Each structure stands twice: as C-alpha cells, then as structure tokens.
Amino acid sequence: MIWVRLGIRELLRNKGFALFFVANLTVGLCGFVAVQSFSRSLERHLDDNLRTILTADLVLTANSPFTRTETDLVHRVLGPDRMQAQVIRFFTMVRTSETTRLVQIMAVDPSYPLYGGFVLEPGTDRDAIHEGPGVFMTRDTALALGIWEQDEGQVQGLQKETGTARDQRLTLGKKDFFAAGFFADDPDKALTTLELAPKLYVGIGHLAETGLLDFGSRVRYHTYLRVSPDTDVPSLSQELRRGFAALAQDQPRISVRDSRDVSQSLSRVTGHFTGYMALVSLVALFLAGIAAAYLFRGFLGGKHREIAVLMSLGAGRSGVYIYLFTQLVFLGILSAAIAIALSWLLLPVFPVLLKDLVPPGIRMGMAPVTWVTALGLGGLGSIVFCLPVLVKILSIKPLVLLRGPLAVTGVSGWWQGAAFVPGIAWFCLGAVLVAGSVATGIIFTAGFALAFLVFAGAGWLGAIGCRHLAGTRHLVRKMAFLNLHRNIWSSLACFVTIAMGVFLICLIPQVQKGLQTEIQRPQGLKIPVFFLMDIQDNQTRDLEAFMETQPGVLENLSPMVRGRILTVNSTPFHTRENNGEAQGRPRRMEHNFSFRRDLDPSESIVQGEPLSVTPWDFGSETPFEISVAQSFAEDHDLAINDVMAFDIQGMVLEGRIKNIRKVRWNSFQPNFFLLFQQGVLDDAPKTWLGAVSRVPPELRQPLKTKIVEIFPNISIIDVTQMITTLTFIADRLSVSVRFMAWLAIAAGLVSIFSIARHQARSQAVQTNLLKVLGAGFSDIKKISLLEFGSLGFAAAFVAVLLSIGFSRAVSWYFFDSLWQLDLLYLTGILVLTTLICMTTAVAAAGKILQARPMMLLKKT
C-alpha cells in the first residue's frame, strides 16, 4: 500500500507532468469515445429508419394462413417477448359511385404498424377501421376513386385537405365500406416490385363479410414481428429461414424479410458504412495508444535516478513496479473518466454545433461497452502499451546514483521483444472488438504491424542518411542533421510515431471519398418520380410525343428483352452456384437483357473494353459482345471472355463477355445486369422501360391518371416516396462519413502535436548547451525548425505514400474497391504535419531559451 501512496504523492508533486499526460491522453481517448459513440448512435439511427420503412423488425409472408407448426417455430425462435401484427393483402376491384377499379386491400389488425404508426389527418380516429367498416387511404387514392375532388384553382401551394367530399361509399365484394380517414403520410414506404394499385386499409375483422376470401383467392398473409432492442435480427432471420426450409423439405412457402431487405443497394452501402466506422474507431484507438505510450516514455525517462534511490533504500523490484503501475493506472483511469465525461457533455452538442455535418434528428448516446473500452484503454491499456518502456526498469541499478545514466546497461532482447506481445495482443483484441469480426481485427493488426516495420526501416535509412547531410560547414544544417543522426533511437521513435499517425489519418479520407461517391447520387442525374414499364414497341413514339406536352421529362427509355441464360462456357448456367447477396434467394430462371449506344452516367466500365458501336451481324458465327454488371459477375463467377449462350424467345444466341460494368443502382435509373452489342436484340420482341422526372408534386396524380387513360397497358410505379426516403438516408450517411473522417483527423493531429512537443522538450539539454556556448536565438530556432521540419516532412511523406497503397488494398478488400485518390487532402496533411512539427519545436525551443541555463542544468 505504501507504494500506491508513494506513486500518487509523486504524481501530485509533478502536477505539470500529470496534467500534461492526462490532457493529452484525454484528447486521444475523447476521439475514440466520440467516434465509438457517434458510430453506434448513427447505426441505431439508421436501423430505426429502415425498421420504420419495414414497420417491423421481421416480416413473414405466406400465400395461405400460417399453420400451428409454423407459429410454434416462430415462438420458439423469437421467444414470448415479441410483438406481432397480422396483415392480409390482396388485390380486388372496388366499386364507388364514380368508378370501378383495382385496389390493393391491406387488412390490418389493431397492432399494425409496429414501428412508425399511422399518421392520419387531424380529427381521425385511429381505431375507426376496426370499430366499423371504415377504410383509410391517401388523398391521392380518394381522388383516383372519385370519392373526393380537389377544388379548382387550389393546385398551386395547395392544402391537401382543400377539396370536396363526394359520396364516400366503397363496395368491396359483398360489403359496403366508408372512407373513415385520410393518411397525412402513407405508412407503407417499402419498395414493392410493382405498385399496381392504390392501397385501402381496412380492419382485419371486417374481411370475412366481403366474401372475397375463398378457394383459389390470391392472398398474401403477413406476420409483422417486433423483437426487443439489441436483438441480433439477421441471425434470427437466418434461423427462421432454416426452420421453415426444414419444415417444407427445402421448399419454404414462407419468406422472411428483415430491414436489410428493404433496399439491397442501401444495405450494401450500410454494410460498407459499418466497416468504415470500425476502421475509424480502430484508427482513433491506435492513436490514443500511441499517445499514451509516447507520453509515458518521456515520463519514465527522467525517473531512472529516483528509482535507483528507492532501490538503494531497500525497495524490491516488485515494489517499484507497483509504484509505477499505480501511477499509470491512476493517470489512465483519470484520463478515461475525463474523456467519458467530456464526450458525454459534448455528444448532445454535436448535432447543434455541426448541424450540416450530423444527420438531423439523431439521438446521441454512449453505450456501456464504450465506457468499459475507454476505461480499459486508459487504465489497463496504458500499462500494456507502456510495457516496452517499463521493461527498461529491469536494467536500473543503484549504481545509477554514482555513474549516471551510463550505468543503465539495457535489458536482454528477449525481454524487450516479449514486452511488445501484450500490446499487440491487446490491440488485436480491441480491433476484433470494434470491428466485430476476428478476421477483420487480425487483418487490421497485421496491416498496422507491417506499416510499422516499413516506417522503422525507412526511418533507419533516413537516420543513416542524416550523417551524410551533416557533412557540411553550414552550422544550422550541420547541427540539425547531426542531432537527428546522433540521437538515432529517439529520432527513429519520433519518426515512426509521426508516420503512424499520419498514415492512419491519411487512410480515412481516401476510403471515405470512395464510399461517399458510392452513397451520393451521381451528379447530373435527375431523381425519377415514376417508372414506366411494359411500354410496347409501337407505343414509344406516341408516349414521347405525349410526354412533350405534359409536365415532366421522360428519359432513359430503355428496351428490355426477356430470355434465359442457357450456358456459360458450355456449362449449364443453373448449375453455377450463386455467390454473395443472391445466396439463399429463389433462383432466377429468366433475365432481362437490353442494349444501349452509350452507357448511362450511373454506369462505368471497371474491366475490359467498351462494346463495339458496330452492330453485330445477325448471321455471324462470331459471338456478340456482352457487358455484365459487376455484382452479377461476382454472384455468378463470370469473367471477361466467358462465352454465354442465351435463349431469346426461342432463338439460341451466343455471346462473349467484353467488359464488366459497375452500376450505381442508387441512381434509380433503368439499369440491367446484361447489356448486348447493338444489332442482337434490335428485332426481338421487347418492351420498354422509362423514367419520368421533374413533375411538380401537385401534378403527379393527374399525370398518372392521364398516362393510364391513354396507355392502359403501361404500368406506373410511383417511386417518389420510396426514393425520397432512401435518398434521405443516403444523404445522412454521406454527411456522417465526412464528419467521422474529420473527427479522426482532428484526434490524429492532436496526437502528432503531443509527440512533436515531447521530442522538442527532450532536446532541452542540447538546446541549453548551445545557448551556453553562445549560439544565438535565431540559429537555435533555425536548427529546431530544420531538424523537426525535416523529421516531420520525411515521416509524413513516407506515411502518405504508404497510405495510398494501403488504403487501396483496404478499399479492395472491405469496400468493393470504393477508392479515390485525394491529392489535395494528402498534400494538406503533409504540409500541416510539417508545420505542426516545426511550430511545436520552435515553441519548445523558445521556452528553453527563456529559462536560465542553471535551472535547466539542475533539471537534468
């Protein structure tokens, strides 16, 4: 206990050091805690958004009522704490006083929706559809059914409620219903494959009276499920899928969807986002570790004498260790506690201070696991990271009191090597923890270790090179490079540490830029309002002429031909395993093919050459050229030069893959997995797809009605609401990615400042000596500037170079090669690091110059 008291007392005596250590470690830990908390808050925020779109955590769908065995399985997998709602969906014809038309019935029980809730116009009773034969619908639906009419002259800036109610009776089968209320916001935001008809919400209890559910009726039964927060929903989905497959001998009749299925492209992006968050957290963690180790190294360096005194007074080596460990743990925990408190206070301020960078409406919170990790990093981590420094105590003897630092002989290589093992293991463990994957954690650790070795090698070569640079008569240059060469170990440590810091902060923005490009909508592309499908060959001209007279722009009119893929390199296509996202989903037997003269702005060739513009000669025995979407190629193991045979409307044709194309599906434009060379499909029976954009909100419904009247076979998918929701989430992701990058960079730059400051201060004796020998302030300043400037520049330069290659590899492995070189940013970091090193060194030198030489000598 005496050693603990001694340790604490020692720290209280060295208030300056303690404060400096705590302040620096706090900043590093603050970055880590903030990154972790922000990352978790954002993931939760995103999950909430996706759940609100799905209105549940899980949705089970079948085409007949669920059996007892199936509901038992659900109970067994999800447990009794779940909430559930039943929905029956089907199409039917509704009759009103004005019209008869197709509608989609959503028969819901009172628990639906489980997330989000109905947003009805004021004054509407939420239970009206359950208490009586009422129907909820949107105003647009009411307009289409002719039970409500918009007032003339109210189109611009209209209040939606401004209109005239008509006869509000609707007949569904044998039963009359009435319009019980209107939605202010459509509760079903999920993208359905085809929105054939407007939805009417009725109470499930009134369905039987319609007489519409009979043998042969096409009805979908849905069970919406909500589980307790923090449940691993994806693994539950998997378990349910396996369970249903086992019940139905691998031909499950029940489909299971969770929030990842809301949008495949979005879930891919969010998957990347989670990986990115892990990367940023790791960087923050490592920077905090570096800062801790570096600061303690300086602290311990000046304590050899004190330890020798204690040992000469009879202290055992274990006592000395307790004494030092106490100090480390005390400082570490104090720093972590301050960092947690600061982060806790700052987190709610983030959305206010950075309102353009942080998604609005996000609730910031700190998870207990973040507290524990931060305390672990501060307390235990400081010991583990400082072990390579602490191990030097083994070599301290009381002789130091008589012979000075020369008596410190050093410890054996084995001990020094072993001292790094806990640090590496600890970092690896932390990496696995924040990345949420053993493989990812190990890969990151190995990558960082490799970078460390590269920097050590480069630093060593640089230090040797300094001897040659010092061979000059110019005093400033001679002294600066001589210092770097003479203090080779200290210079090397500083070089490696600065390089690691710069390397880490350079990794982030390069991955960030690629990821952000993926998330953001392609520049210049308009967001469509409607998708038009089933446009016949002979209707394209009429449709184009019609749209010229209407509000809105018809664009991207694309031909679509359906067919089958027969073989790939003479092997039947259906025997090829589906990889990746397609796994576990029903096998597609038919595919859509298209052709286009120029690629869409949302497409780019990532491998191979563009398709020939010369049309393929139909009788030719040479295979035609094919362009394959990257995701499709990966799912089906397709490569350039693979020969594929197709059955196009009874005709067998053969083509060869000419290029692999990256498609940005979030452009919401008509895109295809397979594009053929011109001339192949020109005469094949085809339909066309198109997108309509730039239609003012108040004119959308009238335009939809007109298209249906003139071209009744054309299907219209209204994608406004779905795309608005998805782009909203994508935009939020985008700003968050940028914010996280800046947070990590800020933490990194502070760490570099600490390292440079410590290194400059450790030169105090030498600076003092120069001063005593009569060197002027100007020369001392120039020496410091050159010494630290060149050290900082060289370290940053090597780090920037390595980060370019490393970030490319990280992007390739984790983020589907989403990578972009950001030269401006890298140059900025290079300049900034050099400047930080130079100004910090000059400031430290200035402080030493102001002190009296005797004071400095006493200190040493």
Added chain:
Amino acid sequence: MKQTVLIYAVVTGIFLWLFAGILPAGAKETRILFLGDSITAGLGVEKEAAFPAVAGRMLKQQGIDNVAVINAGISGSTTASGLSRLKWHLKAAPHVLVLALGANDGLRGLSLEKMAQNLDATIALALENNLCVILAGMEMPPNYGPEYTRQFRQTFRDLAEKHGISLIPFLLDNVGGVADMNQADGVHPNPAGHRQIAATVLPYIKECL
C-alpha cells in the same frame, strides 16, 4: 430368270427402303407457337419443364413426331404485346397458335374492353395467316369480386365464338389454387402443374393437327 427376279427384288427393296426413309424427312414439320405470359414461359421452372415443352414431348410419345414447339412466353406480358410479338414469330411460319395471354391484364385490373380488342387483333392476324388458333381461357381469383371475374371469363368465350376458334375454358384447370401444383408463390405452376396444363392443352392441339 431367278437372277432377274432377285435383281428386281433387291432394287425394289432399295427403293422401298429409300422411300420409307425419305418420306418422314420430307414430311412437313408442324410448328406450334405458344404465345403467352409467365405461365407459358415457365417462370421458376426449367424451360423443358414448362407446359409447351411437355406438350411437345407428349405429342411425340403419342407418335406425332413432326412437331416443333416455339415457346414465346414472356413473364408479366399483357395482351397489348400480343399483336407485335405474333408479327415477329410469323417469320418462323407457325401452323398452330396457342394464345395464352390475358391473365396479367385481369390481375392488373386493366380494361376488359381493351383486352378484348388486343386479343381480337391478334387472333385476326393469326387467322389471316392460316394458323389454327387455340384460345386459352383464364379465370380471375375470387378475391377480384364476382362481377369482374364473370365479365373476365365471358370475354374469352365471346372472342372464341366470334372467330369460330377452339377455346380451352380454363388453362389452369385443376392447377389454380391447388397447393401441390404450384410453386411457393402460390401463383406459378410447378413441374407437376405444368404437366397438368399440358394434359389440358393436348386434345386441342391434336384437333388442329
């Protein structure tokens, strides 16, 4: 003399053999065009398991060898595409047309008048080109309401009567609504369902042949 008889017998035998061999090769192949939607295309099953291919095999099993089946099914297609698609497939000079469109028009609640017009034009073109036309009738599920399902059913009957062509009253007879005959989606037939559809269609095709 015996030698001459033998020579004549051999020569006659060779001629007979050649004639027997040449006759089937020279006989005209009957091409049956199945113009339809996802049911014809065989959505979710192998193309060889779709009912047009199955019907072709059944015909061969019954000794009708000179038959070629053209599967012109496109998933999701409506009657609006019927006319233009038939024009394309006329290049293959089919002899029999099994017209199995209309289900998607009904399921999407499209105008029954328009559907009738589209089918009418397609049938007229087929008849102009001397095709034997078989119209496959469809039924709407009960959830579409009694009035609509009745009108939908009647449309096919009226068209068959107007053009004097064969009508299969319900293409999915003994398949629609039967769980064992359909895939997990409850809408598209499985291989057993396709075999049943082929059995339903077969007598009408044989009439044309």
